[in-house]
Structures are given as structure tokens and as C-alpha cells.
Amino acid sequence: MSEASEVSEVTIQSSDDKNFRVGIKEANLSVTLKHILSSLDNDDDQPIPLPNVKGEVLEKVVEYMKQHSNDIAPPADTDDDFNVDNISDWDDKFMNMKMGLLFDVILAANYLDIKGLLTLGCKTVAKMMMGKTGDEIKDKFRIPDEEKRP
Secondary structure (H helix, E strand, O other): OOOHHHOOEEEEEOOOOOEEEEEHHHHOOOHHHHHHHHHOOOOOOOOEEOOOOOHHHHHHHHHHHHHHOOOOOOOOOOHHHHOOOOOOHHHHHHOOOOHHHHHHHHHHHHHHOOHHHHHHHHHHHHHHHOOOOHHHHHHHOOOOOHHHOO
């Protein structure tokens, strides 16, 4: 698919065989998908398998990509990347999910190389930790005490 503009959508497939149709613009938010798309044939309409991403997680990633497909990429490593108070209302609501799913979305963002989603996930976790003691953080994230570890 060297001429990605000729195809308007692609199918991505989760590890549990759930398929999602995404536009090329959305798919290009992922550096990983962008590289895969550039190496495929134009007429190849096979789903792109993502063996490291479960369907529930990929559904959230696709929702993020559709919401942010028209965003203008900010300059690399701006101060906003590290400002936990600079999260839009939509993003804040979007990241309000169960802890396990949140960490799976962060891992998927890393695997798919979606910088905006990875940064958002890290900001969300950092925000959860702000103002908490070490013990409160251990409780929140279910981190076992040193003496209880195997």
C-alpha cells in the first residue's frame, strides 16, 4: 500500500480476532501502523493483525484515534507533554476506566507508537499519584510490600 491515499480505510485485528475499520488518517497516528501500511500492496485488504492488543483495548485505541485524527501534532517534547493539568475534558473522560484497562491501553499505545495516547496515559497515572504518600500509591496500584514479594 505504498500509495496509502488510494485506500480510505484499513482493518486492524486484535489478538482475539476482533476487527476494527479505521481511516488511513486515524491509522497514521500510529507510527507502527504507518510503517505496516507503507509496506503493503494497494489491493491487499487483509486485516492487519495486532497480536499484542486485545479487542477491548483496541476498541479504546480506535476511539482515541478517531477523536484525535484531525489534531495538529505539537512540536516534540514540549512542556505540555509533562503538564498533568493540560488534559482536555474529552481526554480526561476517555481515560476514566478500570486500572487494568488503563495500563493495557498505555501498553498498546507504546506498542503501536501513538505518542499522544502514550503521553495521555502517563499523565493520567501521574495525576493519580499526585499528592499521595508512598503507602497510598502502593494501595492505589496494588503494589505489594517488599517483604511480601517472592
